[in-house]
Amino acid sequence: MEGYRHRIMDGLLAKKLQAKGAVLIEGPKWCGKTTTAEEIAASKVLLSRSDTKEHFKNLLQIDMDTALSGESPMLIDEWQTVPKLWDAVRYTVDHRRKMGQFILTGSAVPDKEAEEEREHSGTGRFAWLTMRPMSLFESGESNGSVSLAALFTAPEKILERNALKLQDIAFLICRGGWPMAVGLPEEVALEQAFDYYDAVTKEDITKVDGVKRASERVQRLMRAYARHQGTQVSIATLREDLKNNDTATLDDDTIISYLEALRKIFVVEDMPAWNPNLRSKTAIRTGDTRYFVDPSIATAALGIGPSDLVNDLNTMGFFFEAMCVRDLRVFAEALNGKVYHYRDKNGLECDAVVHLRNGQYGLIEIKLGGQSLINEGSVTLNALAAQIDTSRMKVPAFKMILTATGEYAYRRPEDGIYVVPIGCLKP
Structure with a gap:
């Protein structure tokens, strides 16, 4: 074609x-x-x-x-x-x-x-x-100079240039990976996510099982979900969020049924917990992490755009994480792998673990960029790697900090951690 x-x-x-x-x-x-x-x-x-x-x-x-x-x-x-x-x-x-x-x-x-x-x-x-919405590599925004598959071979050195800036990333989060939006003028491209959101809330969620659901209730729930994506928020917390932000609320059974309907039409795709063999008896949190299948669904639900994200970097960090998870899932599928999340009772948390069928795995922290956040991510990755019982499972094939910004993709000499802008990554 x-x-x-x-x-x-x-x-x-x-x-x-x-x-x-x-x-x-x-x-x-x-x-x-x-x-x-x-x-x-x-x-x-x-x-x-x-x-x-x-x-x-x-x-x-x-x-x-x-x-x-x-x-x-x-x-x-x-x-x-x-x-x-x-x-x-x-x-x-x-x-x-x-x-x-x-x-x-x-x-x-x-x-x-x-x-x-x-x-x-x-x-x-x-x-x-x-199949998921397009990754940045598929839509042409990532130059594909760093291969996720190649990182599993632990190259001693990488040095590749990244062209994407913070404003570019903010736009790509809100545009999403919808093929029909790629290549359109910015204003028109951004409308595609809002059109998708409208279709889901007004029509698709009822078509999935024939159960009539009020679109305004679905919209309220999706807004609450968007505010908590990237977390292991409970149904009870979602209910309280709805109570605090809307005049009416939904009971637990209704929330569960709505979320199940959204899963059936592939609007939400939660991330399961990773359960490695550890040296200590640290309890691992097993709850799924909440994500939409594409970050633009969340921005559409909240009615925000690229400038809103740039003006609130803390919020942008959560939406950027959701975009990275989307791309990692697309890439992992091509490598016979899956993407997981790690969190233990002591608060140690790893944003993404790409685990392949052959037992290899990579640990990934997702940060907007900047040296302080990169250093923070490296502390987390090294702490988790030190807890893994390598007598019972393989050592991590690689540790990576996936960033929004940064002029280069490179390998840190002090600890071997790869720092890779999302604008460089491919399967």
Whole structure:
């Protein structure tokens, strides 16, 4: 497709299609799932169109083979709107005994009733991929001069130049990684996140399970969530925040149900806790850390823009952390890894741990920049590394401070910690 911006998902999808009969790509609306799938699909059915959906649904009931007879790989977009597709695709994959038959994309997890309609799991037939909004490397803002994969080999020296300034980072936080926003004039680009927020609160959150939810209640909850992203805030604290900032409040069960609906449409993606082997008996906090899938959702929920962030650097630090987490998740997926958060009962906290399937891991602190914050991050990283029981697990492959600003990416000679601006990082 002309003008297509290549995604990290491209290679992952091609690889999965070689190994499984069907691949399911999940992720939030507007993140580019369909566009990416169309780049490799030989035929497609777009069920987001109501007329197409009804025709396909009827055809599937009358003649399944004809409904699924498109050239392979066949893309079926928003598959979850026709739940019986799951078993039909599974049966067809079994019958044909070929890899790379189908690509299913979905911007919502099927509801409980739809799940119960399935006769079989997808084990052995399906592969799963999660797609997120664009990282800065994918959207072209990061120059990609420092590879996360290469850091796992512990290079003795790096020295790369960064072009992004604080004002650039503030804009990129608020614009988000929405493909349709990339390349647009700034004012227009910033509107995309507000449009997404409106769509979620006024329509999408009800469509996910058919439960009617008042948009103003969803908006209030998302504002509270935005104020606490990057923390392990409890449901009770969210409830109190709502009580303090709004005239009405929500009870715990309602908050839980709303958050579950937001997870089903991939608006929130919390980060699990990392549980390493430690030398001491320090208790590890196991609560998930709260994040939106893209930082622009939080800025839209709070109604703030780039200048607001630059004028409040403490707040900007939390939103910058959310953007870095988004990018690290995208990169880790390409490296067969996951991103975690560490915090113990003594208050020692590490913003991100990228843990690979092979057991390697890297410790990452996220800071806006400046020597004092870099020094603060290095103290944290060295303290955590010293607690890890290296007789029971590997030593950290690397320690890194991921920054918003700074002219260069480099390795500190005194402790080997990498200082890397986000404008230099790639998978």
